[in-house]
Amino acid sequence: MTVRRERPPEEAAPRGDGAGAAPAAPDxxxxxxxxxxxxxxxxxxxxxxxxxxxxxxxxxxxxxxxxxxxxxxxxxxxxxxxxxxxxxxxxxxxxxxxxxxxxxxxxxxxxxxxxxxxxxxxxxxxxxxxxxxxxxxxxxxxxxxxxxxxxxxxxxxxxxxxxxxxxxxxxxxxxxxxxxxxxxxxxxxxxxxxxxxxxxxxxxxxxxxxxxxxxxxxxxxxxxxxxxxxxxxxxxxxxxxxxxxxTTRRAGRRRTRETRERAGAFWRVYGWLFGPKDPGELPAPKVSVREQSILLFLLFALLLVGTAAHQLTPFLMTAACGGLVLLRRCxxxxxxxxxxxxxxxxxxxxxxxxxxxxxxxxxxxxxxxxxxxxxxxxxxxxxxxxxxxxxxxxxxxxxxxxxxxxxxxxxxxxxxxxxxxxxxxxxxxxxxxxxxxxxxxxxxxxxxxxxxxxxxxxxxxxxxxxxxxxxRVRDPKVAPRFGRWRTGRRRHLPAxxxxxxxxxxxxxxxxxxxxxxxxYEQVRPSDVRAFDVMLADYKQTIGVVWLSADDPNAVGGMPSMPWSYRSWERFNYAAVVADREDPANVSQIIETLKQQGPGGFFVTTRSHEDFQVLNSGLRADYAARMRAALAASPQITTVFADRDAAVYRLRTPPAQPVVAVPKPAGLGLRSSPWTPAGLIYLPILLAVLLARELRRLRLLAPAGPGGEPPEQRMRRLRPLTVLALPLLLSVAAVIIERFLVIT
Structure with a gap:
């Protein structure tokens, strides 16, 4: 049984300020x-x-x-x-x-x-x-x-x-x-x-x-x-x-013949939730198969680019598409x-x-x-x-x-x-x-x-x-057509x-x-200059020592600075946990600088210091007292310092260790016994799935007079479906095998 869709009021009435009502004068x-x-x-x-x-x-x-x-x-x-x-x-x-x-x-x-x-x-x-x-x-x-x-x-x-x-x-x-x-x-x-x-x-x-x-x-x-x-x-x-x-959902679609006769609070709420509803979307436009085919390839391109760009978004793309399909909006x-x-x-x-x-x-x-x-x-x-x-x-x-x-x-x-x-x-x-x-x-x-x-x-x-x-209907002959949706000139003002x-x-x-x-989220020019100074002062891998109020291994933190904004591979980072009782105690900073060898630098910025105060409870004067102790230490020399940032290093740094600048490691691709088969099956599977979807778009197109019913036309998808299923299972098996073997 098909339900005839009534013409919505917005299609029955002219657009604009109203039917039967003269628009207000422009002046x-x-x-x-x-x-x-x-x-x-x-x-x-x-x-x-x-x-x-x-x-x-x-x-x-x-x-x-x-x-x-x-x-x-x-x-x-x-x-x-x-x-x-x-x-x-x-x-x-x-x-x-x-x-x-x-x-x-x-x-x-x-x-x-x-x-x-x-x-x-x-x-x-x-x-x-x-x-x-x-x-x-x-x-x-x-x-x-x-x-x-x-x-x-x-x-x-x-x-x-x-x-x-x-x-x-x-x-x-x-x-x-x-x-x-x-x-x-x-x-x-x-x-x-x-x-x-x-x-x-x-x-x-x-x-x-x-x-x-x-x-x-x-x-x-x-x-x-x-x-x-x-x-x-x-x-x-x-x-x-x-x-x-x-279309509008048929009345009682979710109720049996027996329950349709029942009344009461429960069934009123049930009818309010699941009763007849108009779709919240306008009627779908007529789109040619050629246009949909082009858009399908565009969707595939968006998927590929999004997957290569971010780790979470493609999952939500998949979930959103699946949800729209399940609820018949795609x-x-x-x-x-x-x-x-x-x-x-x-x-x-x-x-x-x-x-x-x-x-x-x-x-x-x-x-x-x-x-x-x-x-x-x-x-x-x-x-x-x-x-x-x-x-x-x-x-x-x-x-x-x-x-x-x-x-x-x-x-x-x-x-x-x-x-x-x-x-x-x-x-x-x-x-x-x-x-x-x-x-x-x-x-x-x-x-x-x-x-x-x-x-x-x-x-x-x-x-x-x-x-x-x-x-805004003024003509009494027109007004009943719009029922409860009829509005007055100022009815929207309270809303x-x-x-x-x-x-x-x-x-x-x-x-x-x-x-x-x-x-602490603002970045000052001196913050950037501090890293430029370190890059100019030492040409190998730089060991950046920074102050953390908490154990960085426990909180997973990094300094609140523009770290590694260029020459990414030339920086290693080592945190020093702050001595909350004595800001002038810089012995741990000196010891960590020695461990970094000739490329060790201690860096601090005002934004990072404010972060430690506001988020980790350091005293407000902690950074000032620490900087003064570093500047006064006979083992430390100041490389760069102003109000916003400062860089320190040892006066006589140890000769070792010297860490060479690492060469690019690429994507770190790894193989397993079934990986070659997966690299063959994967593109074939995607090609078959895309071909099946393109074929389905053509079969969904309205048939001419005397054409096949939709159920019979959909049977033509079976060969592609039969071909896709073993390929899908094979790719899934390769993915599982790679995870088990490589890890």
Whole structure:
């Protein structure tokens, strides 16, 4: 039995302000628009102009929010309210809304451009080190760092910088966050366009996607690049590979003939959850087989590049595609299998140098859900400064609030009879990664990051749940056609007012938590110069000695500095645990320098010292007293020193050991008895799976009059299915054999 789909109201009525209602005169709206534009310009000036007088040295454990001028914070509030005022207008002014979202990006994600002379965040400079190494050596070294096992992004950036003749990567590092967030919006808009929602909900979701992205994974990095690929991957799936039979669910589909007659509270809730629902997505567009075939190869390319660029994102690509297929929001049934094969093969063949000797590190967190969650939440708080601890709790509060409001938005839409499966899949899929590993204590941040596109959309639904922009109907003959969706001129204003309060809180929370660690996440020019000085002073492998308040073997830490930002292979690192009772006791530093031989240097920076104070509880004057003791020691000479950084070495260093600069080790590929067979089966399997999916797209195309029924046409896939199954089993066997033999 087929169900005839009724024509949705948004198709029955003309688009615009209303049917049967004369639009407001342009001259009546112009003063309001001019007032919004003037307020936006005022907010922009209030935000940026006072930044010239900010004293970053006055920061405490609250980070940047503690030194931002009141006028800047007021300007941020004005920018938020002008955007919400634009949502209160009767119709969307896309140019104005786009300008406001762009201003939000440059203001929130680019505020440090006006405050700091060089790119912030020490980890950014490690990205520069990977790129510089590949550009210089034209290869990788799995032994130096695990991230060399997924070098796709680093290789791509090295190629681009070489092609455009850009020798200085620092400007690219500085501008990456706002540019990256702007790029994120492109695929996100493609996702929003397929959803059955009002223009206010879609624009508010896009705004929230920028304002709620405080996790700091938008710097120049593999995860930012792979996240962009993930969004494009999902956007292509939901735009051009959805089912064409997405119709209203039949009444009682999940109830038997006997239970349909039952009533009561339980069955009311059951019907509310599983009763007839309209899809939360617009009807799928008609796409030619040729276009879908091209897009299928594009999806495959995104999978390959994403897998080579980042270790976590391809897993979520696979899971998202699988979830959309299971809930009938994607017609590419074979794509999750293709994605899983690509991901498993890359891990087995291309990252073997890493996992072969680090089984516990790679697989130790597998299945330990509660342990991984604890390390991502309470484990990140520890014994830290009071202000820093409050910011950690605020981050958790924001994440929980976003998740809770997203669930409330989903339920509100279901109460209106709308089934938002795409948003549900995209919000739940990231939680599947919590059982993999703790990801260095950051798995909670990654889950929040990947669920954010769907969460922002569902939060927008909480305030603006209507499935379409209903016209303001004045004609009583037309009004009954729109039933409960009929709206008045100002009916949306209460929702905009409540949403404005949430928008103000999320923007303020962004400035607090995104830059809450700025006291030690800022990078000063002297920090970079300290490593340049060491490279210029010694030409072999350099043993960098640094101070840690805790045992670095226990906490897995590295100095909060731009370490190895170039000449990556020339640095080794050795930590000295601080003597908390006596900062002037530098005997352990001297002993560790002797162990490093002639290439030993002790380095400290103000950012790293602040990190030890705020996160590990060192005394505020510890670094100053330690520096004074080092400068006064007859065994130590100062190589470089200023207020922000200092480098020391022994006056008479020992002649040994001299560590030669290691040569590139490549990817560390290793073989097993079955590996040659796997290298033959794998490309054949992928070719067969792609051919099967292409064939299936052609068989799904509507047949002409008198054509075969779909069930009979699908039988033509059997030869490819029969061929793919033994190949799939063979590749799986080779992967398992490699793991057992090599480890």
């Amino acid at each position: 009546a709206r112009r003063p309001v628009l001019l007032a919004v534009v003037a307020a936006m310009a005022t907010g922009t000036a209030l935000f940026w102009l006072p930044l010239r007088g900010v004293d970053l040295d006055a920061m405490n454990g609250y980070g940047l929010i503690g030194v931002l001028p009141v006028a800047t914070l007021l300007g941020a509030a004005v920018l938020v309210l002008t955007f919400m005022a634009s949502l209160a207008l009767p119709r969307p002014h896309r140019l104005l809304l786009s300008a406001q979202v762009g201003l939000l990006i440059i203001s929130l994600h680019g505020v440090t451009l006006a405050l700091e002379p060089i790119a912030r965040f020490p980890t950014v400079w490690q990205t520069a080190g990977f790129i510089e190494y590949i550009e210089r050596t034209r290869t990788v070294d799995w032994y130096l760092d695990a991230r060399f096992n997924t070098p796709g992004f680093f290789s791509f950036m090295a190629f681009v910088l070489k092609a455009v003749g850009q020798g200085n990567i620092e400007p690219v590092l500085r501008w990456a966050p706002p540019v990256t967030n702007l790029l994120y919006l492109l695929p996100y808009i493609l996702i929003l366009r397929v959803l059955r929602a009002t223009w206010r909900a879609k624009w508010f979701a896009a705004w929230l996607f920028v304002a709620a992205n405080w996790v700091g994974q938008d710097y120049l990095s593999p995860q930012a690049f792979a996240y962009l690929l993930y969004l494009f991957f999902v956007a292509i799936l939901v735009n051009w590979f959805r089912h064409h039979d997405e 017609s590419l049934r074979g794509m999750p299998i293709i994605a899983g094969v690509v991901y498993a093969a890359w891990v087995s063949f291309m990252t073997v140098g890493y996992w072969a000797s680090r089984k516990e590190e790679v697989f130790g967190g597998l299945g330990k859900v509660f342990s991984n969650v604890e390390q991502s939440t309470g484990g990140r708080i520890g014994d830290v400064d009071g202000a820093t601890q409050q910011l950690q709790y605020l981050r958790i509060l924001i994440a929980v609030t976003v998740l809770g409001l997203a669930v409330a938005g989903l339920l509100r839409r279901r109460a209106r009879g709308i089934d938002d499966r795409v948003a549900l899949v995209l919000m739940l899929v990231p939680f599947s990664s919590v059982g993999l590993q703790n990801y260095g204590g950051e798995i909670g941040l990654r889950i929040y990051f990947f669920m954010l596109p769907a969460a922002c959309l569902l939060i927008a639904y909480l305030f603006f749940p209507a499935p379409f922009d209903a016209p 905009v007012a409540v949403a404005s309060l949430f928008a103000l809180s999320i923007a303020g929370g962004f400035l607090a938590v995104r830059y809450g660690n700025e006291k």
